[in-house]
Amino acid sequence: MTLRSGVVGSLAAIGAGSLVWVLYALVTPETTDELPRSLSGSPRGADGRVAEVLAAHLGEPVVSGNLVLPLHNGDQIFPEMLDAIRGARESITFLTFIYWEGDIAREFAAALSEAGRRGVEVRVLLDAYGGRRMDPALVDQMREAGCRVAWFHPLHWYTLRRYNNRTHRRALVVDGRVGFTGGVGIGSEWTGDAQGPGHWRDDHFRVEGPVVRSIQGAFAENWREATGEALAGDRLFPEIEAAGEALVVPVLEIPGGSVSRTGMLYWTMLQVARERVRIWAPYFVPDPDLLAAIVETAERGVTVELLVPGDHNDSELVRHASQTFYAELLAAGVQIHEYRPTMMHVKAVLVDDLWTLVGTANFDNRSFELNYEIVLAVRDAALNSHMSRSFDRDLTRAERITGEDVEAWSPLERLRDHAYAMLREQI
Numbered sequence: 001m002t003l004r005s006g007v008v009g010s011l012a013a014i015g016a017g018s019l020v021w022v023l024y025a026l027v028t029p030e031t032t033d034e035l036p037r038s039l040s041g042s043p044r045g046a047d048g049r050v051a052e053v054l055a056a057h058l059g060e061p062v063v064s065g066n067l068v069l070p071l072h073n074g075d076q077i078f079p080e081m082l083d084a085i086r087g088a089r090e091s092i093t094f095l096t097f098i099y100w101e102g103d104i105a106r107e108f109a110a111a112l113s114e115a116g117r118r119g120v121e122v123r124v125l126l127d128a129y130g131g132r133r134m135d136p137a138l139v140d141q142m143r144e145a146g147c148r149v150a151w152f153h154p155l156h157w158y159t160l161r162r163y164n165n166r167t168h169r170r171a172l173v174v175d176g177r178v179g180f181t182g183g184v185g186i187g188s189e190w191t192g193d194a195q196g197p198g199h200w201r202d203d204h205f206r207v208e209g210p211v212v213r214s215i216q217g218a219f220a221e222n223w224r225e226a227t228g229e230a231l232a233g234d235r236l237f238p239e240i241e242a243a244g245e246a247l248v249v250p251v252l253e254i255p256g257g258s259v260s261r262t263g264m265l266y267w268t269m270l271q272v273a274r275e276r277v278r279i280w281a282p283y284f285v286p287d288p289d290l291l292a293a294i295v296e297t298a299e300r301g302v303t304v305e306l307l308v309p310g311d312h313n314d315s316e317l318v319r320h321a322s323q324t325f326y327a328e329l330l331a332a333g334v335q336i337h338e339y340r341p342t343m344m345h346v347k348a349v350l351v352d353d354l355w356t357l358v359g360t361a362n363f364d365n366r367s368f369e370l371n372y373e374i375v376l377a378v379r380d381a382a383l384n385s386h387m388s389r390s391f392d393r394d395l396t397r398a399e400r401i402t403g404e405d406v407e408a409w410s411p412l413e414r415l416r417d418h419a420y421a422m423l424r425e426q427i
Contacts, residue, residue, distance in 0.1 A: 050272050050355065054249045054377060057268065058261050062249055065242025066209030068358070068378050070386055074191040077184050077204040078104060084174045084206075085111045091121040091235045093219045095171040097130040097360070098185025105186050109138040113145035121235060122147040125223050127167050128154040130185070150226045165255045168360050168371035170204075171219045176238045179207040179215035181359055181374055183282070183347045194342050197312050201394070202345040203280075205358050208243035211376065214250035218374045221252070246380035253361060253373035260368035262361045262375055267293050269351045269377070276303040276353075278391045280346035283315065283362040284308050284322045290363065291325060298332040307346075307394055310338035318364070323409075330403050337398035344394070348387060356384045 051062045071077045085092060085108075092115055099105060116122045124142060126134065128151040142149050152167045153159065172180040182204030184190050192199030207215060220231040231237075253262045270277065270293045277297060284306070286294065298304040306329065313319040326336060349357040359375035361367040 063211040066246040067244030069206040073193045075193045088174045095125040097127045099131040099134045100187030102188030116146035124149045173216045179212040200343045211248040249377040251375040263368045270297045278305045278350040281363045285364040295332040304334045309344045336401040339398045
């Protein structure tokens with residue numbers, strides 16, 4: 001080896017190592033502060049004081065007078081959303097993380113285009129990563145009809161760091177008065193009624209009342225970042241009268257905060273739970289603080305039930321990472337169930353018999369530190385009861401995991417799961 005080749009080889013090695021560290025720095029989030037260890041004067045039991053606790057710690061408003069209606073699976077979700085779009089008179093704002101393929105993708109583009117042609121002010125915001133499978137012809141179709149379509153955080157060499165920050169929000173607001181949010185994406189996977197592997201299990205929520213302004217605000221925040229346009233005016237933010245009895249604390253997650261608002265919400269609800277917590281978690285990779293909170297909740301006698309996807313999880317990486325937590329959770333008394341028929345994509349939490357958390361956030365680091373999210377903490381006994389019955393139905397299609405199941409895993413399976421769990425900051 002010559003001196004020149006040795007130097008070149010050394011520089012190449014240094015350069016490659018530097019590149020790895022640069023890329024790591026670009027995609028690794030700045031860690032937020034740890035969640036609290038205890039809640040002073042904790043109002044045990046999910047009563048009305050919880051809203052004030054959430055508002056104080058999250059800086060979010062407490063909004064009364066709302067109606068939150070659950071919609072189960074594509075057969076219920078898509079007709080409601082499309083009917084709202086087709087009935088719009090003044091404005092439509094539509095934000096989605098996932099816009100994929102299939103007849104439903106074409107149907108949404110057609111409905112939005114028709115609204116644009118009849119003079120409705122239509123804005124569509126698509127996440128550049130989640131919408132990468134979208135047919136470009138559908139974007140052209142909407143733009144030709146007068147819809148304004150923008151992409152959130154498209155990939156450029158000078159925006160690599162922010163490319164890892166996605167808008168995971170789903171928000172449809174029609175005429176500023178009717179909103180939708182939840183877990184659904186625009187793709188054939190969400191059609192049907194969870195009847196098999198090609199048709200996912202998911203929930204979405206139709207929202208009426210003053211809190212719709214917060215859903216609109218979530219859209220406006222991401223739209224401003226993507227386009228530079230600040231939205232205002234009565235067409236988008238009208239005064240809204242009470243539509244129901246539900247009290248809602250809207251939680252808007254923004255990457256880079258000192259403490260994850262979503263993490264703080266989940267942690268607080270676990271602290272105040274007195275009898276039962278029921279969790280749908282399609283991507284369950286909690287950070288150490290939230291895992292400890294779940295364990296502590298179960299150990300003090302609260303019934304904690306966790307429903308996760310089984311063999312049809314669309315992310316093998318997440319499935320195996322999730323399994324590393326099973327032994328600790330089971331030892332604490334947490335009941336774990338794996339949903340069998342298809343991918344389970346519902347994102348919701350039930351606390352005692354009153355509070356329901358719904359929206360777009362997962363129990364993972366992406367939702368706590370990397371993504372823009374929206375979660376509604378809803379105090380409404382009727383919604384909670386309805387969702388609890390839905391949880392019971394889902395359990396009939398799930399298999400309960402036991403300590404014996406975990407003990408039967410081979411050393412190779414355990415090693416694989418722990419290797420995946422090491423990537424928890426990015427999954």
